[in-house]
Amino acid sequence: MRPKVTVGIIAVAVILWAVFFMQHKPEWTEENSLVKSRPPGLTDDLDSKSLITALSQSLTYLKQLPEDKIFHFDGNKISAKKLYLSLKDFKEKLETFGLTEKFFKYVKENFVFYRSAAREVLITGYYEPLLKASKAPDKRYKYPIYKTPPDLIKIRLSDFFKNTRQNNLPDEIRGRVTSTGEFVPYYTREEIDFKHALKGMGLELAWVDNLVDLFFLHIQGSGVLVFQDGTRLRVNYAEQNGHPYRSIGKFLVEKGIFTSEGASMQAIKNYLREHPKEVRTVLSHNPSYIFFRTVTEGPLGHLELPLTPYRSVALDRRIFPPAAPVFLISEKPEITPDGTIVGWKKFSRFVFNQDTGGAIRGPGRLDLFCGAGEEAEITAGHLRQSGALYFILKKQKTM
Template sequence: MNLRTRFTLLCTALALAACATRAPAPTAPARPPVSSKPTPLPSASRPAGPVVKAPIPASDADAKYIPVTWAALPGWREANLAEGFSGLLESCKALGKRAGWRPSCEAAAQIDPNHSEAVRAFYETRFTPYRLSDGDKMLGLVTGYYEPLLRGDTQRSERGRYPVYAPPPDLLTIDMASMYPELKNLRLRGRVQGNKVVPYWTRTDIESGRGVERAEVLAWVEDPIELFFLQVQGSGRIELPSGELLRVGYADQNGYPYKSIGKWLIDKGELTAGQATMQGIQAWAQANPARLTELLNSNPSYVFFRRLNNNQGGPLGALGVPLTDGYSIAVDARYTPLGAPVWLSTSFPLGNQPLQRLMHAQDTGGAIRGAVRADFFWGFGREAGEVAGRMKQAGEMWILLPKGMSPSQALAGGKTSG
C-alpha cells in the first residue's frame, strides 16, 4: 500500500474524529492539569473590545482583547523587568523572522538587559497591552509544569525496567493543515490494519507490548509513576549509572485525549480534590502498588519521545526556542500568539503570595485550553516539581503586541508591514 493510499484511508477513517480529538503540536508536551476539577473562578462583567473567533473554539465563549494603559497592569511599575528579559530575546530567534515583530526584536537587541527601567521604557514605547478575556471571564486557571529528573539506564536492568519509547514505525500522523488550514491545530493518528485505517493502540495496549515491538527504546527507567509524569510534563532528563544525563522531549502521541488520573482517583473516592496534586498521586501510588496499572491505564493517552541535545538551557517549547525557568508559559495558541510577551497576575501555590511577572508564551500543551489559561514553567528538578505539582491558581493575562499589530494579525502570524 503506497503512502498516498494510506493518507486517503487515514483521512477517511478519522475525519469524524476531527471535532473531538485535538492533539498538541509536534514539539508541544501533552500536559494536563493533575485534577480536572479546578476551584470555580469568579466572573467579571462582559468587557468591550475586539472579538477574535478561533476556527475551533476552546469553549463556548469568544476571546476578547481589550486595549488598556500600562497603569492597568497590576504590579507593572514595581516589577524588575530585567529579570526574564532573556526570554524575549529567545522568542525573537523565532519572532525576528516575521515582518511585524522584526523592528521590536531588533530594538530589543540594543537594550541593556540588566537595566530594568530601560527594559520598561522599551516595552512602553513599542508595545500595546491587551487584557485577555474568555467571553465574560477575565479570571482563568494557571497550573505549573517542570522538567523532571528520572533515574535509569540505556539497557534493561534491575534498576531500569520501564521503557521510554521513540515513536513506533507504524504510527501514522496526519497534519490536517495541509488540506484544511483552519484545522492547523489538529493532527490525527492511526495505523493500517489490512486495508483499513484504525485508531492507534491505547495505553493499555502499548503497556502490554502492542505496537511497540519495533519501536526504539531510548532508555529504561526505574519508576513507572515517574515515567507517567514524564509523559505529562513532555520533557525531562534521565540520570544514567555513569552520571551522564540523557535528555528527552516530546516526539508524538497515540492520538487519544488525556484523561486525568487525579479525577479518576477523586471519582473512586481515593483522594479529595485538594489531595489530587502530583505529590498526592505519587503518595497514593506508593501506598497502592497493586492498583498502579489500573490507575495509569485509566488514561488512554501515551506519549513517545526523542533525544534532545543535553545543553544547559531549558527544554525546547512549541515556539522552537529553549524555555526560561520561571519566565515561560504554555498557552492556547489559538488565543495567545506564540512568542508574545504576557503579563501574568496570579499567586504562588505555597503561601498564596502575589505572583505578577512578565512571561513569554513559548509553549503549548494538550490540556491548555481557553483564552485565559496558562501553564507556568518552573524549571528543572525536584524543587521545581514541588512547586509545579501544587500550582492550581486563579490568574489574569494581558498580551503585549507591537504597536500597529492587531490581535488578529498576531494570531495569523504577525505578518504586518512592521
C-alpha cells in the same frame, strides 16, 4: 487487488469526512480569545537577566518566520515582522532602563494590552524531572522510554480541508495502518505500557525503575536521565500517539480519593505508591502517550528553543500568538528550606508564550515552566491558582 496502502488512504478519507461533518463551531478561536484592555499595575518579581534570556529566544523564533505570517490580537491582524519589531523595542527599552518604574511607564504608554477573554485563568506549573535510568533492561529497570514508532502516521487535516480551526477540527490526526490496510487510532497507554504493544520494535531509548515517574515524565514533556555510571541524557518531547489527554487528577477527584485542592502531583504519587494495584487503572485513564528524542540542550519548548525557568509559559498554540510577551499575575508558593509550603504570595511578571501542552486548551489555561530541582518540583506539583494574563503589543502608530 488494490495495494493495502491504497485501501488505507480510502479509509483515511472516509474518517476525515466523518470527522468534518460531526464537528461543531468552536467556542474559542484566534479571533475571539483576546480582548483589548486597560493595562494593570506593572511590577516584575524576577531579575532582568532571565527576562532578556527568554525575550531573546522569542526574537530568534520570530526572525525565522516569513515576515508576512499573520497573528491575531483581538481581531487585529499583526504580521510576524510587526510582532518582531514590537518585541525588539521592548528589549531595547529593558536594556536601557532595567526593570524600573521608568520602564513600566514606557510599556504602559506605548504598548496595547490584550487580556484573555476567559472569565477565569487557571495557572499551573511544569518542570524538568530527574529520573534514574539504565541503558539496558533488568529486574529493576524494566519500564522503557520509547522514541517515535515508524508506524505512527500523522495526517494534516489542512491538506484535505480549508478552515480546519474554524470548523473545530484538530490540526492533525494520528494513527496506524493495520495489516488489512485499515487506518485506525494508534495504540493507547493501556496497550503500550500494560499490553506491551511496542515490545520488540527496538524503540527503547532507556529504561527507568518506576512506571509512575515515567508517567509524569510524559506529563512534563522533558527530563534528564541519570545512569548508574553518573552520565546523563536529556530527553525531550518528540511525538504523541494522537489520543486526547485525560487528567488522572480529575479522575481521582471524581472517585472521591482527593479534593480538587488536594490532587497535587506529590499526593497522586504517594497514593499510587501506597495502592500499587490501582496503578494500571489510574494511569490507563489517560490514553495519551508521549514519545521522546534525545537533545543536547533544553528543555526545548514548542518553538524548538530552550525554555527559561519562570519566564517561559505554555499556552494553547491554536489560539494565541507564539513567542509573544505576556504579563502574568497569579500566586506562588512560599516554601521553607525543608520543602514545606507555608503560604501563597501574589506575584506578577513578564513571561513569553514559548510552549504548549495536551492539557492546555482554551484561553483559560496557562502552564508556567518552573525549571529543574526540588523547588521547581514542589512549585510545579502544587501550583493550581487563579490568575490573569495580558498579551502586549506595541502601539502601531509608534512602531
